[in-house]
Amino acid sequence: MIAAAPPVLDQGCASAPVLRERGQREVFCGLTGIVWLHRKMPDAFFLVVGSRTCAHLLQSAAGVMIFAEPRFATAIIEERDLAGLADANEELDRVVRRLLARRPEIRTLFLVGSCPSEVIKLDLARAAQRLAGAFLPDVRIVNYSGSGIETTFTQGEDACLASLVPFMPEAAAGAEPELLIVGALPDIVEDQLLRLVRDLGIARVACLPARESRALPSVGPNTRFLLAQPFLGDTAQALEDRGAVHLSAPFPFGAEGTTDWLHAAARAFGIDEMHFRSVVAPGRERAKRALEHSRAQLEGKRIFFLPDSQLELPLARFLHRELGMVPVEVGTPYLHRAHMAPELAQLPEATVISEGQDVDRQLDRVRASRPDITVCGLGLANPLEAEGFTTKWAIELVFSPIHGFDQAGDLAELFARPIRRRDVLRV
Amino acid sequence: MQLSVWTYEGPPHIGAMRVATGMRDVHYLLHAPQGDTYADLLFTMIERRGKRPPVTYTTFQARDLGKDTAELFQSAARDAVARFQPAAMLVGASCTAELIQDDPAGMAQAMRLDIPVIPLELPSYSRKENWGASETFYQIVRALAVGDSSRPAPCQAGSPRPKANLLGPSALGFRHRDDIVEIAKILTALGVEINVTAPLGASAADIARIGEADFNIVLYPEIADTAARWLERQFRQPFTKTIPIGHGATIDFIHEVARLAGVDPAPALDMAEARMPWWSRSVDSTYLTGKRVFIFGDATHAIAAARVARDELGFVVCGLGCYNREFARDLRAAAAEHGVEPLITDDHLEVEEAIAAAHPELVLGTQMERHIAKRLSIPCAVISAPVHVQDFPARHSPQMGFEGANVLFDSWVHPLVMGLEEHLLTMFRDDFEFHDGAGASHLHASAPKAVPLPDQGGARGGCEPQGEPATAAAANPPPTPPLAGRGAMEGELLERTLWTAEAEAELKKIPFFVRGKARRNTERFAEERGLTTISLETLYDAKAHYAR
Numbered sequence: 001m002i003a004a005a006p007p008v009l010d011q012g013c014a015s016a017p018v019l020r021e022r023g024q025r026e027v028f029c030g031l032t033g034i035v036w037l038h039r040k041m042p043d044a045f046f047l048v049v050g051s052r053t054c055a056h057l058l059q060s061a062a063g064v065m066i067f068a069e070p071r072f073a074t075a076i077i078e079e080r081d082l083a084g085l086a087d088a089n090e091e092l093d094r095v096v097r098r099l100l101a102r103r104p105e106i107r108t109l110f111l112v113g114s115c116p117s118e119v120i121k122l123d124l125a126r127a128a129q130r131l132a133g134a135f136l137p138d139v140r141i142v143n144y145s146g147s148g149i150e151t152t153f154t155q156g157e158d159a160c161l162a163s164l165v166p167f168m169p170e171a172a173a174g175a176e177p178e179l180l181i182v183g184a185l186p187d188i189v190e191d192q193l194l195r196l197v198r199d200l201g202i203a204r205v206a207c208l209p210a211r212e213s214r215a216l217p218s219v220g221p222n223t224r225f226l227l228a229q230p231f232l233g234d235t236a237q238a239l240e241d242r243g244a245v246h247l248s249a250p251f252p253f254g255a256e257g258t259t260d261w262l263h264a265a266a267r268a269f270g271i272d273e274m275h276f277r278s279v280v281a282p283g284r285e286r287a288k289r290a291l292e293h294s295r296a297q298l299e300g301k302r303i304f305f306l307p308d309s310q311l312e313l314p315l316a317r318f319l320h321r322e323l324g325m326v327p328v329e330v331g332t333p334y335l336h337r338a339h340m341a342p343e344l345a346q347l348p349e350a351t352v353i354s355e356g357q358d359v360d361r362q363l364d365r366v367r368a369s370r371p372d373i374t375v376c377g378l379g380l381a382n383p384l385e386a387e388g389f390t391t392k393w394a395i396e397l398v399f400s401p402i403h404g405f406d407q408a409g410d411l412a413e414l415f416a417r418p419i420r421r422r423d424v425l426r427v
Numbered sequence: 428m429q430l431s432v433w434t435y436e437g438p439p440h441i442g443a444m445r446v447a448t449g450m451r452d453v454h455y456l457l458h459a460p461q462g463d464t465y466a467d468l469l470f471t472m473i474e475r476r477g478k479r480p481p482v483t484y485t486t487f488q489a490r491d492l493g494k495d496t497a498e499l500f501q502s503a504a505r506d507a508v509a510r511f512q513p514a515a516m517l518v519g520a521s522c523t524a525e526l527i528q529d530d531p532a533g534m535a536q537a538m539r540l541d542i543p544v545i546p547l548e549l550p551s552y553s554r555k556e557n558w559g560a561s562e563t564f565y566q567i568v569r570a571l572a573v574g575d576s577s578r579p580a581p582c583q584a585g586s587p588r589p590k591a592n593l594l595g596p597s598a599l600g601f602r603h604r605d606d607i608v609e610i611a612k613i614l615t616a617l618g619v620e621i622n623v624t625a626p627l628g629a630s631a632a633d634i635a636r637i638g639e640a641d642f643n644i645v646l647y648p649e650i651a652d653t654a655a656r657w658l659e660r661q662f663r664q665p666f667t668k669t670i671p672i673g674h675g676a677t678i679d680f681i682h683e684v685a686r687l688a689g690v691d692p693a694p695a696l697d698m699a700e701a702r703m704p705w706w707s708r709s710v711d712s713t714y715l716t717g718k719r720v721f722i723f724g725d726a727t728h729a730i731a732a733a734r735v736a737r738d739e740l741g742f743v744v745c746g747l748g749c750y751n752r753e754f755a756r757d758l759r760a761a762a763a764e765h766g767v768e769p770l771i772t773d774d775h776l777e778v779e780e781a782i783a784a785a786h787p788e789l790v791l792g793t794q795m796e797r798h799i800a801k802r803l804s805i806p807c808a809v810i811s812a813p814v815h816v817q818d819f820p821a822r823h824s825p826q827m828g829f830e831g832a833n834v835l836f837d838s839w840v841h842p843l844v845m846g847l848e849e850h851l852l853t854m855f856r857d858d859f860e861f862h863d864g865a866g867a868s869h870l871h872a873s874a875p876k877a878v879p880l881p882d883q884g885g886a887r888g889g890c891e892p893q894g895e896p897a898t899a900a901a902a903n904p905p906p907t908p909p910l911a912g913r914g915a916m917e918g919e920l921l922e923r924t925l926w927t928a929e930a931e932a933e934l935k936k937i938p939f940f941v942r943g944k945a946r947r948n949t950e951r952f953a954e955e956r957g958l959t960t961i962s963l964e965t966l967y968d969a970k971a972h973y974a975r
Contacts, residue, residue, distance in 0.1 A: 023486070023506075024483060024484055024485075024486050024503065025461050025464070025484075025486045026464045026467065027461060027462065027464065028462055028465055029460070029461060029462025029463075029465075030462075031462070032465075049428075051438060051522035051523070051551055051552065052431075052434060052436075052437065052438040052522070052551065052555065053437070053438045053440075053463065053521060053522045053523075053551070055431050055432075055433075055434045056434055056437040056438060056441065056466075057462070057465045059433060059434060060465055060466075060468065060469060061465065063815075070432045072432070073430055073431060073432045074430075074431050074432075075428040075429070075430055075431075076428060076429045076430075076431050076434075077428060077552060078428060078429060078552055078553070079550075079552040079553045081428055081552075082526075082552060088428070091428040092428060094428075095428050095430050098430065099430065115460045115462070115522075115523035116522055116523050116526060118489070119492075119523055119526045119527055120526055147460070147462075147489075148460040148461040148462025148463065148488075148523075149460045149461065149487065149488050149489040149491075149492065149523070150488070150489045152461065152462075360506070360510055377468070378467075378468040378471060378472050379464055379465075379467030379468045379471055379479065380467075380471070380479065381471065382471045382472065382475060382476065382477055383471060383476070383477055383478050383479045385477070386477030386478065
């Protein structure tokens with residue numbers, strides 16, 4: 001167990017070598033981020049400029065949501081658009097005009113780059129500027145790329161939020177320090193965390209993304225920010241470039257993770273230690289009680305993470321530290337050393353940390369190590385089940401409320417359920 | 428550029444994947460960027476396959492573009508051949524790779540692999556999924572089929588039984604798995620041997636023997652038509668034109684196959700499971716007569732469904748369309764036969780408009796029409812891809828053959844209120860269990876809340892009531908037509924003829940599932956006659972005018 005006070009002697013995986021692999025990757029591209037971002041910013045519209053493949057991907061990923069109230073669409077590039085660039089820009093303007101005329105309630109329009117638009121070098125940044133002239137102040141037009149050649153799955157959110165940072169107003173010089181929570185969270189989770197932060201005594205707190213896409217918080221040297229999600233490298237860099245200070249912390253998963261995350265804010269804002277403990281105690285105890293429901297199923301079980309969302313390291317740390325699971329290999333599509341340092345330090349030394357993927361080789365390692373549960377994408381889950389492996393599909397971890405004290409039990413249950421199901425089925 | 432939220436078909440390389448995944452020892456090397464592997468989950472999730480599709484994606488990223496992507500491609504090819512040891516390899520490009528102008532065919536041929544390499548040219552910016560499947564299957568057949576086109580066909584050479592190939596079934600095909608079973612049953616009864624079924628379940632060696640059959644059975648022209656035409660030229664194999672969907676079409680199909688095989692059709696015509704004709708003639712089905720049905724899907728399924736709807740269920744086809752232009756001519760001919768305007772479009776907003784304008788009582792379509800129908804509160808059944816996971820069922824549920832006809836009857840009639848219940852709802856409309864808000868008992872899940880809804884009239888062009896199912900999405904704002912629908916649903920609110928209180932009260936006595944239509948008909952009737960108010964008289968004059 002860990003010593004009660006720093007310095008931490010056990011360095012865990014902090015300086016462990018990382019297995020870096022190149023080869024075939026079985027991952028989503030960044031366009032997929034639109035599926036949850038459009039729920040978070042109801043007054044924003046996401047227009048992908050891409051091919052029929054991009055439209056097909058969004059449709060496959062968004063499933064039924066596509067019909068509820070579509071706030072995303074694809075401007076599908078056709079043969080005639082490839083004939084000449086000027087033409088493609090005119091076409092894009094026509095599509096945007098038509099869209100905005102029909103959807104007057106849109107406040108922010110994201111022009112989202114894709115592989116095809118990047119390869120033909122369609123300058124969407126310039127298109128956004130050109131169109132902004134025509135539609136401001138009613139509609140803000142922003143550009144980012146969610147292409148597969150540049151982004152993996154959740155990096156689409158990173159690119160989206162980073163594109164908003166330049167639009168954040170400048171905080172007044174000498175203003176009171178303000179806390180910024182960065183990363184799209186389900187509203188209920190965001191509200192829980194905001195309540196806790198305010199109970200600590202941090203009155204000035206804001207979120208990025210805001211629920212209204214135009215109500216962006218201000219930023220400046222007095223801004224202290226906490227990352228709620230582990231995949232926000234570019235957004236953090238953009239905030240730091242505007243003077244904001246990143247508060248290093250583990251990510252808020254589980255009783256310990258959420259405590260440590262809040263603690264980072266409390267320390268930065270000079271909150272009294274005793275007060276901090278009294279504020280977090282009830283939630284922390286609730287979380288611990290909730291985790292007990294899954295412990296019997298998970299303790300001692302070996303878990304293998306295939307790369308997907310960059311949530312893998314924090315989740316492995318949570319499952320290891322709070323439920324006694326044994327991480328065999330933890331794969332991540334991208335490893336941000338600085339942001340992940342607090343996580344790596346808490347993983348057992350024997351864990352293989354891998355970055356990138358050669359999917360067939362990695363599957364060979366899954367077969368060789370025979371984990372109790374494998375976390376992977378939907379393209380691999382059923383084939384692995386058919387080979388006799390128990391799997392947990394990874395995408396659900398991005399779409400479900402899993403952060404904070406009051407979701408800790410639900411998060412553990414996501415991993416316990418496939419194991420329980422394996423044990424109850426008699427077919 | 429085409430603004431699109433929903434697409435009926437994926438890009439053409441998805442069609443190529445459907446062919447490769449259907450086959451046994453063929454591997455597809457796809458030059459594609461990171462992320463295109465999303466397509467794997469169509470097969471592993473929607474079709475619930477327990478194996479990864481046999482596709483290797485080169486997965487290039489931005490950092491590879493400046494360098495030699497050819498190296499990436501060739502090492503992916505080497506690894507795939509070493510690991511999977513396929514009997515043949517398809518090579519092609521996805522939409523992005525098409526733009527970077529690597530030459531997958533040339534690169535693969537330069538490697539001198541010791542298996543056949545079949546290059547695919549699939550233009551992503553002008554063609555779509557079905558075309559991709561069709562082209563891929565044709566290229567595979569062209570590359571692998573061997574034989575002497577001048578040799579006599581097997582049955583002329585004294586083979587004991589005539590042989591046929593079944594062409595067209597593929598992975599991710601709507602009910603393909605079970606259709607094959609039904610067709611095999613018919614062929615067994617006729618004494619016709621199945622030579623090769625392809626692409627589904629076929630190996631490269633099977634394709635090589637494809638020329639040994641006497642004739643071909645084309646089950647899905649969208650996928651098999653091009654290959655069948657080539658086989659006709661190459662091996663003098665005639666192919667069937669009838670699609671055996673529905674009772675009558677199955678009988679026609681049996682006659683056609685018997686003629687091509689030179690056998691007696693009788694043993695296949697009289698199958699015990701052909702229950703659909705009696706179900707349709709029995710008195711409970713009387714209420715189906717003249718129900719207006721709107722049909723949309725791929726051309727093959729839509730045309731077949733129209734015949735079943737009119738001739739075998741007694742419906743009236745009030746709309747007919749398809750999303751695949753390749754078969755537009757066939758669809759136009761069928762629409763002319765049913766006396767409706769053909770709808771050939773891949774824009775779901777146009778389909779939504781057409782459905783709203785036609786006011787059907789039943790929609791037969793794809794997953795998309797299911798959602799449109801739900802929004803308009805119209806009963807709906809699925810007859811064609813694209814479909815969701817529930818339309819790859821565990822139970823046997825073909826569309827083809829006599830059992831297929833049974834399945835069609837059950838699945839199309841189920842969403843309609845049962846005849847007897849319709850009658851009861853009319854008789855006891857003031858009864859506490861049959862009030863307007865109660866909905867139909869078989870639609871319990873989507874029954875509106877017990878609170879009577881405000882009468883919104885025909886404002887949305889659908890039937891009433893407009894209760895939304897209580898789903899997890901209930902917290903979201905109510906659905907609006909996509910992209911501020913060009914749907915006709917909005918404009919009708921603008922000018923409403925004035926109803927007298929008495930007429931309005933009388934209208935409320937009409938059962939909810941026909942009230943919307945009664946309101947519209949009455950208003951149309953009043954408008955045509957320049958009436959500014961609608962009285963009790965007007966309501967009943969209109970009823971007489973529109974009486975069936």
